[in-house]
Amino acid sequence: MNKTTFSYRQLEIFTKEIFLKIGCSEAESKTATDVLLSADLRGIDSHGIARLTGYVRLWENKRVNANPQIKITHETPSTAVIDGDAGLGLVVAPNAMKVAIAKARNVGTGWVSVGNSNHFGIAGYHAMMALEEDMIGIAMTNASALVAPTFSVERMLGTNPIAIAIPAGKQPAFVMDMATTTAANGKLELLQRENKDAPVGWIQDKYGENSQNAAELKDNGALLPLGSDREHGSHKGYALGSVVDIFSAVLSGGSYGPWAPPFPAYVPMPENMPGKGLGHFFGAMRIDAFRKADEFKEHMDNWITRFRNASPKNKNQHVLIPGDPERETEAIRRKEGIPLFPSVIEDLRILAEKLHISTHPF
Numbered sequence: 001m002n003k004t005t006f007s008y009r010q011l012e013i014f015t016k017e018i019f020l021k022i023g024c025s026e027a028e029s030k031t032a033t034d035v036l037l038s039a040d041l042r043g044i045d046s047h048g049i050a051r052l053t054g055y056v057r058l059w060e061n062k063r064v065n066a067n068p069q070i071k072i073t074h075e076t077p078s079t080a081v082i083d084g085d086a087g088l089g090l091v092v093a094p095n096a097m098k099v100a101i102a103k104a105r106n107v108g109t110g111w112v113s114v115g116n117s118n119h120f121g122i123a124g125y126h127a128m129m130a131l132e133e134d135m136i137g138i139a140m141t142n143a144s145a146l147v148a149p150t151f152s153v154e155r156m157l158g159t160n161p162i163a164i165a166i167p168a169g170k171q172p173a174f175v176m177d178m179a180t181t182t183a184a185n186g187k188l189e190l191l192q193r194e195n196k197d198a199p200v201g202w203i204q205d206k207y208g209e210n211s212q213n214a215a216e217l218k219d220n221g222a223l224l225p226l227g228s229d230r231e232h233g234s235h236k237g238y239a240l241g242s243v244v245d246i247f248s249a250v251l252s253g254g255s256y257g258p259w260a261p262p263f264p265a266y267v268p269m270p271e272n273m274p275g276k277g278l279g280h281f282f283g284a285m286r287i288d289a290f291r292k293a294d295e296f297k298e299h300m301d302n303w304i305t306r307f308r309n310a311s312p313k314n315k316n317q318h319v320l321i322p323g324d325p326e327r328e329t330e331a332i333r334r335k336e337g338i339p340l341f342p343s344v345i346e347d348l349r350i351l352a353e354k355l356h357i358s359t360h361p362f
Contacts, residue, residue, distance in 0.1 A: 003339035010361040011037055011049055011338060014348070018052060021355045022059045023066035024088070032090040035121040040338045043329035044177075046186020047122045050344045053351050055088065055119070057265035064088055064118055070095050077107045081252055082114045086277055089120030089141070093280055097126045097139065100284040104135055108289030115252035116276035119143070119263050123163035124177030124326070130165060130284045131173050134293045137165040138283035142248040144262040147181055147241060148222035150234045153208040155222045156258050159184045160244035165323075167287065169297035171304040175323030180241035181223045188214045188223075193341050201228035247281040254279025 012033055019029035040048030058064040068087025072080050080099050084092035096112045103110030120126065123139040130137025143158025161184070163177040183202045191198055191214035198214045205211040206220040217223070226237025249256035255275040262269070287293040310319040340348075349362040 003341055004345060005337035005339045006361055007337050008037065008041065008334060011040065014352070014357070014360050014362075015049060015052060017357055017360075018056065018351065018355060019088075021357065022056060022064075024091070025067070028088070028091045031094055032088050035090040035094065035125050037338075038125045039122045041330045041333050042122070042124070042326035043333070044122050044124075044186070044326070046184060046189055048338075049340070049348065050189075051119070051121075051263075053347045054263055054265070055090075056351060056355075058118060058263075061265040063261070063265065063269075068092065072099065078103050078109055078111060080110075080112045082112060083253075084114055084117035084277060086116055086118065089118040089278065089280070092117040093120035093126050093139070093141075093282070094129065096280065097129045097137070097282045097284070100282045101130055101133055101135060101137075104130075104284035104286045104289075105133065108286050110282075110284045112282045113247065113252035114280040114282070115249065115254035117254070117278050117280055118261075119278065120280055122177060123161040124165065124175055124323075126280075126282060127163035127165040127177070128173070128175060131167045133284070134167055134287050134297075136167070136283075136285040136287065137163075138285075139163045139280070140244045140248055140282075141280040142245045142254065142256060142260050142278055144260050144267075145258045146185055146217060146223045147225060148204060148208070150225060150230055150238045153204070153206060153222065154258070157225075157238070157241045157245055158260055159223065160241040160248075162240070162244060166300065167293075167297060168300040168304055169294070171301045172321075172327055173323060174300065174304065174321055175326065177323075177326070180226050180237050180244060182226055182228050182237070183223070185217070185223060188217065193343050201232075244281070249275060249279030251281065252279045 016029045016033040019032045065086040068085035071083055073083050074081040082096050096114045100110035100112040120141055126139035127137035140162045142160055145155040147157040149156050159179040159181045161179045166174040197212040203211050203216045203221050225234045227233035245256050253275045255273045259270045259273045287296045304321050312318050345362050352360040
């Protein structure tokens with residue numbers, strides 16, 4: 001399927017205008033735009049501008065507050081709990097990460113759990129905020145239940161990503177950003193747009209059998225935890241996703257497990273929700289709370305260099321460091337533009353008409 005390429009600036013102007021139209025402030029519209037488009041730049045197309053229409057639908061259904069009063073409800077010198085006031089997760093999350101960084105600056109580490117929020121984009125963006133401060137950043141979030149625990153057919157967990165960003169010296173930072181499932185739901189959405197099958201091990205049907213139907217979730221199928229099945233370690237992926245759910249939502253007062261609010265606005269909210277909204281968890285650790293930052297970064301360079309030079313399986317491959325593919329994609333897309341599927345372009349064009357935005361690139 002042919003894609004059309006748009007410059008980052010074109011998409012930035014349009015996206016910010018959309019957030020302004022739904023009532024976000026100038027500053028928060030800019031923040032939301034930066035977070036959302038960072039996904040497109042880094043090649044995580046499932047979490048970028050393709051989701052813009054979804055955020056607007058949540059706002060239309062009064063599930064997103066465009067002017068949240070984000071507040072700390074409990075704190076210690078190194079920890080805080082934040083109520084996101086049903087705001088855009090794209091805005092709530094950077095706010096919370098700044099709190100974690102400020103606490104780390106003061107006492108060495110900072111840990112923030114967030115409740116009453118919404119989908120926060122890519123976890124890596126928030127974790128990477130710590131890099132400029134010579135800190136290690138950690139970000140995670142729970143999400144709507146699409147994942148069946150090992151041995152189950154019931155959807156109980158979200159894709160529940162974990163991101164960790166670690167600064168280096170001369171080498172680019174180490175940036176791990178991964179779902180705790182074999183594949184994120186967004187990858188299935190991309191396969192559906194291209195009319196392709198899913199690889200074996202990504203999803204199961206409603207009876208618990210392997211499926212390659214990329215639209216299986218629409219027929220009560222489920223995503224599989226990292227590892228796919230018990231023999232390949234799915235119990236470990238299930239455990240990782242559970243930890244993210246607990247840290248993000250049980251700790252903060254958000255809704256967890258099968259009660260996590262769904263991203264599609266047309267999906268009914270779960271009954272008897274035990275908390276408010278989605279939950280996130282953030283951490284910041286000052287390097288010099290452990291050892292001198294320059295020493296650490298020198299050794300990170302050494303670590304990264306050695307791993308890059310690990311003997312390859314064949315001469316056409318080389319070992320990657322977490323964050324390499326995204327960093328390389330960002331360099332290309334900043335120069336050459338961001339490609340969008342025709343279906344995404346059509347959604348954005350319809351959105352522009354609905355919100356009366358006459359000047360747009362679509």
